[in-house]
Amino acid sequence: MNAPASAPVQHCQVAIIGTGFSGLGMAIRLRQQGLDDFLLFDKEQGVGGTWRVNHYPGCACDVQSHLYSFSFEPNPQWTRMFAPQQEIKAYLERCWHKYALAEQTQLGCEIRTLHWQEAQQHWLLTAADGRQFSARYVVSGMGALSIPSIPELPGLASFKGERFHSQDWNHDYELRGKRVAVIGTGASAIQFVPQIQREVAQLDLYQRTPPWIMPKPDRDISAAEQRRFARWPWLQKLWRGGLYSLLESRVLGFAVTPKAMKLVEWVARLHLRKQVKDPALRAKLTPSYTIGCKRILLSNDYYPALEQANVSVLDNGIGEIRPHSIVDSQGVERAVDAIIFGTGFTPNDPIPRGCVFGRDGIDLVDTWPQGPEAYKGTMTQGFPNLFFLMGPNTGLGHNSMVYMIESQIHYVLSAMQLLQRNGLDSLEPKAEAQQAFNLRLQNQLGPTVWNSGGCNSWYLHPVSGRNCTVWPGFTWRFRQITRHFDPAAYHFDRVQHPLRQAQPQPEAEGANA
Structure with a gap:
């Protein structure tokens, strides 16, 4: 696919799709690392992700405010234990402004397709208006709960x-x-x-x-409590930890x-x-x-x-x-x-067919016959340099998703830094590493209440019955396995050496949940 002559392709190192907690968190961490060659894309006319587009009456979070926020950007001014939608949206907008992300944000720009360009070792992104961008890395911050589910009802x-x-x-x-x-x-x-x-x-x-x-x-957080949190940040950190x-x-x-x-x-x-x-x-x-x-x-x-x-x-x-x-x-x-x-979203089909094409032009959906899967919820074999935040099996039923997002962001940064240090162009998980990881993960999910509780939930894929949504245990365990990047589980490419270099077999820690 070639861009029209009148519309040159704009290139960046990192393309980030979505401006919710995932997308903004990724951009902020890149900036803090001194990596400024990135672009943020959002189909809406403002930032905030799900907390911008969901504005129905009574919309609020069901995780406590002080935990449902970035660890590096505490907010002592939450007015309720469970923040309403307007406050979370305002919080994300403040983060966007504070870290000066406006110039690198393309609002009203819906990315329709991604194509991996093997020779150039980068992704070609095509927007709904025909504009095209290329990026060495793509980070999807779209999340699993972004496409509304409308039942097919007769008439x-x-x-x-x-x-x-x-x-x-x-x-x-x-x-x-x-x-x-x-x-x-x-x-x-x-x-x-x-x-x-x-x-x-x-x-x-x-x-x-x-x-x-x-x-x-739920209750109001008093002005006195807000002042204490602002004056003594350690107190808010202690509260968050509790x-x-x-x-x-x-x-x-x-x-x-x-x-x-x-x-x-x-x-x-x-x-x-x-x-x-x-x-x-x-x-x-x-x-x-x-x-x-x-x-x-x-x-x-x-x-x-x-x-x-x-x-x-x-x-x-x-x-x-x-x-x-x-x-x-x-x-x-x-x-x-x-x-x-009020029928929710489609977490088991987060990316429609015809949107993402990896090596040899294969559609991402065709690689997921049993439902979405990834290595450590972040990358999938055959789609180099494509990272999913809030990817398959990173969802939670008990704690804050922001904790999982920050764990993944650290892992993605570690992968990018490894490529930079070693002069490599791309990476993707080995098929055997991805398979071993997901086999262990599905075995762990078997006896959990999500799988064995006797219901037909959106956690389970409607065709395969496989749980493609939930992380099967403690969130600190997920942070533990994403704390250090594990190169043994990956293939790497260089443009000058297009054949993939064989790597040692993944160690047990790298291949297990």
């Missing part, structure tokens, strides 16, 4: 009312007095349902599987001793009993799978909202969408003015 195209996904919230549409159908009961829905319930005339909540919900230990240890201990129930989840389930059941007095409604809202099998949600106002007179929880399934109504699987028709999808 959906015929619907004449308003419809949108929670990520694409239409704030111009007046919900007051409307009959609204919410499809889905995941992490987004439990936040926006209580907000819109107060306004709408009727809210029909279509639930396929009820989530386990725990009380949310939160990390508290959340990290939860992996004991998820992965080490799943029977311990019975105690957590007891707390969730008590929360449900206290907040929902109607036995019939409580029965609808009680899950039949082990807690933790799906994402555990936090809320203090979701259950009370469902008890209100203008809310109906419907669990018969959807049979058909008509121009002004929804018909359930039992043939009951209910009039509706608007449909809002």
